[in-house]
Amino acid sequence: MTLIEFAALFTERKTWLVTSTDLSKDALHIYFGLALFVAVRLMWRWRGGWLVAWLAVLAMASGGEWLDMSLEAQRSAIQPDAAHWHDIWNTMFWPTVLLLIGRWLHPEAKPAGDAAGEVSSEDAERRLEQA
Template sequence: MLEILQKLADQWIVFKISLIDFVGLTNDAMHIHGSILILFVSAIILRRRPDSPWCWLIVLIAELFNEYADFHGVAPGESTIDAAVHDLYNTMFWPTIIMVLGRFLFPPQPKKDKNRPADSSDLANESFKEPAPV
């Protein structure tokens, strides 16, 4: 299992370096953009809101794998604790803000009870103003 993880880490480092060269952004910018991309793609795949803790957790897992790859790969200047903490901060800042503020500003709507009959559309909830004709 560890060998498979190491092979994935090596492949990821090669891909990451070529992606940074191709896009032309800094490593910090790639962490920020990548985290937002992973957050929204995970929300689409899981069919959850982007402020879901599950989507946030997927971003965290992806970042932890990235840091594992940095420590065990050949990424230049990325195999230090300071670089790992810096990358973790850059990656998790906006997903954390989205998760926390999204829950406060747009609270999830309560789920409707499927066993409860739907309200009628013929003013059934209105009180009578005059007696019904006989």
């Protein structure tokens, strides 16, 4: 399958989703961005998972726009750059918000003294006083 055939299939599937779900293309960008972000974040629970999920959405958004531009170039119907940036913005907005607040939603780094075997001097003094 050539790039143009793949881009045409991608556009055909996207158009089918728009008509069958009765959603706008902007709404689909938002839903797909959020769905991919949450799916990757649930699968990647290790350190850096928030960033990995955000990068996956960025790759999907950029790849989708690249396919759209490839097909537009083939058909000599190139959209203005602002339209493509709008799609990327729509896709990336909520994953970016979740990335920025992710440390508060699910802190990955434990404060000093919480690791197994480490006891702060205050905790040691309290334990001695209780004994």
